Amino acid sequence: MILLLAYGAVLLSFASGLLALMMNQRQMLLDLCQYWYKKFPDRHKFGRSIFENALKERRYPHLLRQVVFVLLGLSGIFAALAGVSVMLGQEIITDQIGLGLPWLPWHVRFDSLSGFFYLIIGIAVTAVSLYGPGYVHAYDESQHPFAVLGLFTGLFVSGMLLVLLADDAFFFMIAWELMSVASYFLVAFQHENPANRRAAFLYLLMAEVGALAIILGFGVLASFADGFTFDALREAKLSTTWASIAFALALLGFGMKAGVVPIHVWLPEAHPVAPSHISALMSGVMLKVALYGLIRFCYDLIGAVQWQWGVVLLIVGTISALGGVLYAMMQTNLKRLLAYSSVENIGIIFMVLGLSMIFMANGHPQLAALGLLAALFHAFNHALFKNLLFLGAGIIQHQTHELNIDLMGGLIKRMPQTSKLFLVGCMSISSLPLFNGFVSEWLAFQTALQVDILDNGVLRSLIPVSAAALALTAALAAACFVNVFGMIFLGQARSRHSEKAHEVKEKGMLAGSALLAGLCFFIGIFPGVIIHLINSVAGQLLGQTLPNDTALGWLWLAPVSSEQASYSPPLVLIAALIAAGISFWYLRRNPATVMRRAEPWDCGFGGLTSRMQYSSSAFTMPLRRIFAGAWIIEEQIGKEMQGAMNQDVATIRYQLQIQDHSWSRLYQPIAQGVNKLAKQVGRIQTGNIRVYLGYSFVTLLFMLWVIS
């Protein structure tokens, strides 16, 4: 039954993709319809009228879009249901599908870990399918055919779901690459823009390299096992060295997809250029699938984790978290900023996962479970709020035709609904209490604080440092999102587009976002719901659950013991409401002190204009100066002088370009190296036939010499 739900989710998303292909086939359907009714004129009168109505020229595309997204939404709901039920049942369901290699059918396994990620995907897809119809409505069919978008969205979602189901290396890779390729087409969807094409290319290239690394990782395991099924791989007995090689390959492969620094560069290029609801899925969900892969590979397949791997993950995660947030802060393109922020969050998840590994390898499975819990919980939360933010960004782009936050402003009054939803997202991602982001971060800190239990002094001093880095990351993220929200919604409009913007008419777009925002808040108040589910994952994966549902009762969250730490969001919420209520009531009781509105003080310069506001680059200037080494900064101030002695400044032009270090340090050298080598290799093809004959001659002589 559960498996049926899981399959249903895959098939529904697949069907939605295929159905989208019918976009241009209206005429064919019409003909088919005619033919059918000519043949059976008196049957299905009722159905006929419905059908003909549906096939009317004006309604057909609209209707088809609706149906496609309904199917997608159903797929999401099915996935979420399947995920929850498998986690509640704590079952492991296996199956085989008769496809694949002759001696290796596709193996399927649906357990709690898969189920958890199924839930993440399910929620995200449901929200996106609510959101989608309104968003894609704006696309011009001849320029951006819906058939393409719908098809690859469906394939993308089903690819992600299949990755979670896969139980053999071959099937896993097929699903994995299906996911990559489908999302590549989505990135390249608006391909008339050269930047998008470049991003798509980079994305596919990195996906390919990552996939190769993963295949090799499986290959390492498989060479110690008989067969490619995960069951066989689990049995593989590896020496520590080989296991470490396999881990390194998996980290490279999955890390590339997840976008850890320094192999993250494709991510901020690719995610922003896709349509917003796809960016949401990519940033919010696809990265999680990479995380799933890593967890599956390390905890499940290799099994015996080494603490050194944990340290590697911890360091990589810390660098990613810090790097991600620092880069995010410097972006002015909203979606790019969000993409970098995904790098940051993935970094946090990796950090905590690293902690979990360290504890696991040091023989503290309970703390390992805590770490895993924090990592998975943060993954879940990130999926929620990053989806929400991307959807919000989509609404903003939809309404203002603009993504540069330095050209927005004042939208809080023109788009009140959106602004509230977006604020929830910003607060969650800044990990403020009462919202979900805080809970997982709190759990991460709690995990890090258990470090005293370890024997290794280096680890004991390393982990708190990384925890401090986590604190820095969180604070910077808060700064970053204050900037984002402030620039977009507060102040005065900085461009005509944002001045003329208004709230979206499509209710679905708001509903999709509202669903996510509501979940952000709900999970922030009742984190126990999710923790309970994750516990079953930890139980299956590590054989150890948290001693949760503590002595303090269900209102409290006390992961280790109530002595050590506890947090009760509902109580905090109640207290906050009381405090705010009292102050509100008390201060406004006097009718004489009703608020008065007036022009703000403009220092006597004659009116406040939007150009006097702080821009985002001004906002981040202090941090830019403090962490100057983190970026490649090109700042240019061009002054035009005038006046008698050429002393007065007539105009000032300020240009700021900020680049990623890994681009010039890692990618460009490789690209140049390949080009250089290709140039050298090109010299083989001289064009002279005598030289070619010479090659053949020399080869012959050489070979003869070799064998004799």
Add this chain to the structure above:
Amino acid sequence: MIAAYLVLLIPSVGILVFVLTGHKTDTGKLNVRFNAICLLATTWLAINVLNQGTILSSGKAFLIDPFNVYLIVLTAFVGLTTSIFSAPYMAHEKELGKLTDKRLKLYYSMYQGFMLAMYLVLTTNNMGVMWVAMEGATLATVLLVSLYRTPESIEAAWKYFILCGVGIAQALFGTILLYYAAVQVGDVENSLLWSVLYENANKLNPEILEIAFVFMLIGYGTKIGLVPLHNWLPDAHSEGPTPMSAVLSGLLLNDALYAVVRNKMLVDGASHSNMAGLLMMGFGLLSFLVAAFFLHRQKDIKRLFSYSSIEHMGMMTFAFGIGSSLSTFAALLHMTVHSLTKSAIFVTVGHAAQVAGSQRIDNIRGLIKTQPRIGWGLLIGTIAIAGFPPFGVFTSEFLVLLATMHSYPWLTPLLLLGIGIAFAGLFRHIQPMVYGDKPESQMPVKANLWPVMIHLALVLWLGLAIPGFLANWFSQATILISGSTPL
């Protein structure tokens, strides 16, 4: 067995008909019909093999075993679909005034001639005849390469002719040595028959066979396009008419590799050293890597894909060289999917070039906007050939990688490097061609893209599931070649 004779007879009749009747408006369709009948005949042959197993003709002149039967069907199939593509394509070329009736007559008769040579290479049991047929294939196609009579095409044809001629002469020397070795042990009459040689392989003198194999490898390797013997290949593929490029890439290279593998089986039987395998691995890997780099510098779309053919042939050679059952299985599968995919790509490439009126990559832009089917066909074909699942090329590459990991783990990084670089090389050129806004001058052309769709659908099918009978053939061929079953 009648089926086998029929397979050879039909193209011969085809040659005669085309030579005698000259070019008419419906010659293209007639060509399609000949190929269709041939496909039927091969299917019949395949069914025979399916029922009876290996067939050896009465005079032992022909041998149909699981290794070649699927190649025969594949040849007929690609021959058919390419002829479907070529009919409107050549008609369009004639409209443009590039070709005359006389040349079209040459084209169609040589098309059948080439098919005949291919069938002969595959069906014959005689290593000498195999050589003759292989040389015949060169001779049949060399005039087609220069069909347009441009300076470039003549140059390409000349290079093709000389390099392949000289190369294949080495193969004849190898064959003579093989014969020499065989004469030492057995009866003179049947000493060049592969079935006899294979039975007596362990009696043959290993030293002679090793030398013979070097000559064979160099000789047939020139036709496979192994680096550094490949130089003719991009020229010949890029300058001839596109249907020719499709069959050259899809069929001729396969058949040359087929010949090498047949010889390798003999050498492996005679000598216990893994010399033949190592040589093939070396050549294969070198070709694979060098071709991957070449991809980056291409300016001509057909050259681009001909280098990709070199790359894939390199991979197959490498896989056959490893010699384990898994890698052999992978190589057999790769032969199939590569042929299908590459010929499909060449079909779209041909149309794309017609759309843009040029083969230069820089001039082909915005195909998806100009003619979506061609654009998507090219893009998806490239995705498939670059080894993305769920297409079959992925399956075979995956298996090759795992097999390498099993047998020669330290070579896998090189292989991965090659795959990555090749992929980047392909896509950096493909993307600008299919994406973007369309240039003013580009106009849609009349194109029949069913072959492309069928090919890609087949490749997709092979990627998702290998049908039982094919898997069975592959396994039997694997047993034949490597001596053990795949897993």
Add this chain to the structure above:
Amino acid sequence: MNIGHQDFYTQAILSMAALVGLTSFLMLGQGRLLRLIFVFALQGFLLTLTTALTAYSLDNHHLYISAALTLALKVMFIPWMLRRQVLLMNMHRDIEALKNNTAVMMGGASLMVFSYYVLHPIVQTSSTIMLNALAVSLSVVLLGMLLMISHRQAVAHVVGFMSIENGLFFAAIVATNGMPMVVELGVAFDVLVAAVLFGIFFFHIRTSIDSLDVDRLNRLHEVDK
């Protein structure tokens, strides 16, 4: 083993081998096309003699057919065709300046040694004499390639190509007393077609680049200039 102890047939074969090798060297150093073609025809004639000799000594009838084919193709048809082309294109007065002629000749000589070295393992299975003859034929093949590498004229390339065929043919005769008939016929047919095609190509190349210098066939390359 001393050559004096061999029977007449073997002595004859060895002499022929020496002469065939010599003709290859003569071709290698030859700059004038007409002389080159003449030497090539001479080589073909020697080949015919060898074949006939073998046929006679073994009383093998199908080798007579081979001999006749060789005579017709390699002594008459191809030289005639090439000569006609050369005269037609007015190239019989051109002398190709061969670079490093001495080095090429020395290289050719060492190739002969190399062939002997390569084929050494075969000694166990046959007489030294056979080996020598086989080594000579291999070196004829290699010298043919060297000829093509060192000469720029397309006509010389064809001669080189055909001389490789000669070497192969010689090897087939001396090592195995000819190939099976069907193969021989097939090879002969291929050679014939090839010769005809070469004729066509000369014409095309001539019209396209106004010369038969293969170094000028260099449009298709991938070197950054």
Add this chain to the structure above:
Amino acid sequence: MSWLIAILQTMLFATLAPLLAGWLKWCKCRLQNRKAPSLFQPYRDLIKLTNKQPVVAGHASWLFTIAPYIIFSATVLAATVVPLIAVDLPTSASADVIVMVGFFAFARFFLALAGLDIGTAFGGMGSSREMTISSLAEPAMLMAIFTLTMTASTTNLSVAISHVLNEGLVLRPSFVFALFALILVAVAETGRVPVDNPATHLELTMIHEAMILEYSGRHLALIEWASQLKLMLYGVLIANIFFPWGIAETFNLKTLGYGLLAIMGKLAVLAIFLAVSETLVAKMRLFRVQEYLGFAYLLGLLGMLSHIILETSR
């Protein structure tokens, strides 16, 4: 009973906070040879402000008007967590020290947003600087807190304080480092000299004041009150963690009274220290703050390391 005490304690917190501010100002004036205002001047200011009609910029959004309430409630919530006169209160179990930091972040988030809402240059400037400084202060603060929590192996403030109490007077080098780190952070976070100067409205130097420049009336009162509360909170944190003696461990009138007196005494002393340092030290340039906070972080790290190396024997 304990809930009642917790609520009482929170109210006490809120009512005492202006007094501490007044005392601080008083000390400072005396030290600077100025005539000091009354100790209760802050109360008067607050009352005056609440009775005034607030004026809000014409295009301010709902966020601007709602922010003061949020800021105030978040700060009050933080106050519930910190044991003032008694330990073992239920409120400190509902949130630990990390949550407390979270409450501060919450308040700061809205304060910064409010600063950006009007669209004046000052507001943006203040928000930007505030967020910068706080993001640098946060790791230093957590480093210091980690030292404590690792010693007591809990993040629950109440439990941690009991732990210190039970242990008695132990000379821990890590505590010394952590104390200094926390003091440095507290100075930065509460916007005191040398990081910020609450008394100035000079546009180029102000941070906190720049953000609330547009506020008036009851809104301003709430924000002012919240910042006084925050100052006291940090004071209590330092006083009760490092010198917890005197805090009530059982709930009866006597111990609670002692606890109150003890904390008032400790805070008074701390305020004197602060006043002295504010008198002696000049305000720093903005771009030297990172060095200052870096030093705080270093102290915290040293504390942590000395805890690991010197204090645990493994």
